[in-house]
Amino acid sequence: MLGLYVHVPFCSAICNYCNFNRGLFDGDLKLRYVDALCAEIVRAGGAGGAGGVRQAADTIFFGGGTPSLLEPHEIARIIAACESVFDVAADREVSLEANPETVTRSRLAAFRDAGINRLSFGVQSFREDELRRLSRLHSADRARAAVAEARAAGFDNVSLDLMMWLPEQQVSHWLESVGEALALEPEHLSLYLLEVYPNAPLKEDMARAKWSQAPDDDAAAMYVAAMERLEQVGYEQYEISNVAKPGRRSRHNLKYWTDGEWLGFGCGAHSTQDGVRWKNISSTPEYIHQVGRGDSTAVDIRRLTPEERLGDALFTGLRLVDGIDVNAIQTRYGVDVWQRYGRELEPFIDAGCLRRDGASLRLTRKGMLLAHEVMTVFV
Ligand code: SF4
DSSP states (O other): OEEEEEEEOEESSOOTTOOSSOEEOOHHHHHHHHHHHHHHHHHHHHHOSGGGOOEEEEEEEEEESOGGGSOHHHHHHHHHHHHHHEEEEEEEEEEEEEOGGGOOHHHHHHHHHHTOOEEEEEEEOSOHHHHHHTTOSOOHHHHHHHHHHHHHTTOOOEEEEEEESOTTOOHHHHHHHHHHHHHTOOSEEEEEEOOOOTTOHHHHHHHHHTOOOOOHHHHHHHHHHHHHHHHHTTOEEEETTEEESTTOSOHHHHHHHTTOOEEEESTTOEEEETTEEEEEOSOHHHHHHHHHHTOOOEEEEEEOOHHHHHHHHHHHHTTBTTOEEHHHHHHHHOOOHHHHHHHHHHHHHHTTSEEEETTEEEEOHHHHHTHHHHHTTTO
8 A cells, every 4th residue: 555745844943964855934835835735635646546546545644844833734634635535544554743842732632633643753862962962942851741742642652753873972871862762651763873964054063062973883882772772671673773662663664665655745755656756846835836837746757677676675675674585576576686696795694794584684783783885785
């Protein structure tokens, strides 16, 4: 089944490290954007799949930006637009990315009434000094309160995003945040390594304030220690950066890693279906303009070659802890992974980065730290 992704490009302030497609919140622009989103969804769904049949979807994911800046009735309207043209499964997963400072208990209850059943909070850290360095608007207390408000509003599927390798962060600081997150008993956690982009304002902030990141070995220690601690208390790591309580894996994000199909709506959103990949125009005003004119918003439309599809399936599949099922790859792409890549993979297996178990090929935890190097074999 399809996953439906809805991009919301508005934020209350721009974080100094951010590399996403987003801009400052503008109430009037937002109203026009929601209209455009609904129109794009209805048009895309109306176009239908093969033979004009209504397409089935089982996940909707509101990502951003800060989707929790939309009003609950706007979220309800977008979900209704999806339902009007797609067969959205009854047991759907409908996720909303939320920043802690944008929610209250009543707002969360209204999001739930609107049809959201999974929340993903961008917490990043439970240390005030780290949050300030990242120019985040919320405090650690607000993050804790947001989770409590979500529980009170009836949410039983909550994910927290945390970031490691922050400026001035030591391994012990990081584990403090992991411990604080665990105390809130989220169903899911995403742990990301901070990437400081060359033109990110954070880079200048770091130079000016003489903040530095811990050595690489400490970053590796942060990752390994966190994963071990999470496993000890019942979380399953299922992807390089993601852990979940049993049965709480992100069904939407799994589509990206299991060779699935999804449609993205809104500016800058990506889609993949029937071996074709495309991206929507990035600029918010241009996107609204194009939808208003009834023109296509897609740019960079590309039919993937069988080689590219195979490379993608291997590349993304290796992100999963379960790894790649080489028999399934053989069936789907007619390629014997061992025969094709065996010689290049051998050194990684010898170095303990990759494990071959029957038909499965997967990264070890050590290999996850070197995932990019291993994956270059496939692309
Ligand atoms: S809230 Fe998220 S999307 Fe918005 S600026 Fe900060 S990091 Fe970027």
